[in-house]
Amino acid sequence: MKNLLLSAVLFAAVTASAGIVPQTFTLTATLKVQSPPTTNTAGLITIAAPKPISVTTASLLKDLATVAYLNGDYAFTTFPTGAKIVYLNDPDNSSWNHFIVASSTGAQLADVSAILYYEQPSATRIQSGKFDTKTQTYPTWTETYLGQVVFTDYAVGGNTKIAFGGNISSTFTDVVNTKAGTYKETWTSTLTAGIGEGFHQGTPCQVSGTASATGSATFAL
Numbered sequence: 001m002k003n004l005l006l007s008a009v010l011f012a013a014v015t016a017s018a019g020i021v022p023q024t025f026t027l028t029a030t031l032k033v034q035s036p037p038t039t040n041t042a043g044l045i046t047i048a049a050p051k052p053i054s055v056t057t058a059s060l061l062k063d064l065a066t067v068a069y070l071n072g073d074y075a076f077t078t079f080p081t082g083a084k085i086v087y088l089n090d091p092d093n094s095s096w097n098h099f100i101v102a103s104s105t106g107a108q109l110a111d112v113s114a115i116l117y118y119e120q121p122s123a124t125r126i127q128s129g130k131f132d133t134k135t136q137t138y139p140t141w142t143e144t145y146l147g148q149v150v151f152t153d154y155a156v157g158g159n160t161k162i163a164f165g166g167n168i169s170s171t172f173t174d175v176v177n178t179k180a181g182t183y184k185e186t187w188t189s190t191l192t193a194g195i196g197e198g199f200h201q202g203t204p205c206q207v208s209g210t211a212s213a214t215g216s217a218t219f220a221l
Contacts, residue, residue: 021172021187021217022106025085025099027149029055029164029209033200053200055209057085060116063151064101067115070156074101074110083109087118087213114155119163120147135221137174137183144169148196149211162198164207166191176221186216 032050039045061079068074082104089097099116101109122145129141148165152158170189177183191211198205 019185019219020088020090021185021215022102023087023089023187023189023213023215025087025211025213026057027055027060027164027194027209027211028057029194029207029211031055031162031200031205031207033203033205055207060151061085061101063153064110064112064115067153067156067158068101068110068112070153071114073112073114079109080104085112085116086215089118115153116149116151118147118149119165120145122146132174132176135174135176135183137176137185137221138172140171140173142169142171147191159202160198160200162196162200162205162207164194164196164209164211166194178221181221182218183221184216184218186214188212188214 031053033053035048035050037045037047061083064085065074065077065079069077079101080103083101084104086100086102087097088100097118098111098113099118100111100113103109125143125145127141127143130139131137131141132139145168146165147168148163150161150163152161154161168189168191170187172185172187174183174185189212194207194209194211196207198207
């Protein structure tokens with residue numbers, strides 16, 4: 001328990017000091033896995049249509065718990081009720097990003113960035129919005145860019161690796177409290193037509209669906 005509390009305190013301190021907004025990540029997707037061929041007595045080879053597999057935030061949490069336990073990142077094989085996937089990124093350093101699993105109260109349970117991670121294949125971003133030069137804040141700002149989330153169990157000797165992404169739209173707004181000397185930043189990122197591919201337990205697969213990440217935090221001006 002002491003380690004869990006310490007982790008929560010350090011997590012809060014690091015995110016606040018670095019200007020990082022923790023964002024709750026959710027997804028709804030469908031996985032289609034290649035079916036194996038079968039041959040009848042007449043020599044006719046048949047490959048059945050793939051049966052769709054539903055992938056949700058809940059099912060991803062189960063997979064993350066299993067792999068995190070095997071990888072030594074978490075002491076149990078399941079996460080507690082109310083656990084959530086949280087995405088952390090540094091707006092000033094695009095190469096720094098982490099996925100963690102947090103409790104319902106926001107305490108970090110496990111760093112799963114070796115299992116679930118974000119990739120941006122291109123540095124191109126289309127931007128629009130407003131920037132306040134006096135407060136160095138964004139009253140409103142929107143960016144669209146290509147990105148993908150990758151899940152893999154290679155670290156524990158598995159044979160699953162799936163990339164899922166597409167055109168992501170991120171909107172963030174800063175609400176300034178001049179009297180308090182702070183501003184509240186809110187992020188919302190959405191992937192409305194995500195696609196991807198990879199290997200599910202060693203078998204080729206494709207994936208399609210949606211994903212989102214949203215969160216807010218307050219910082220000093």
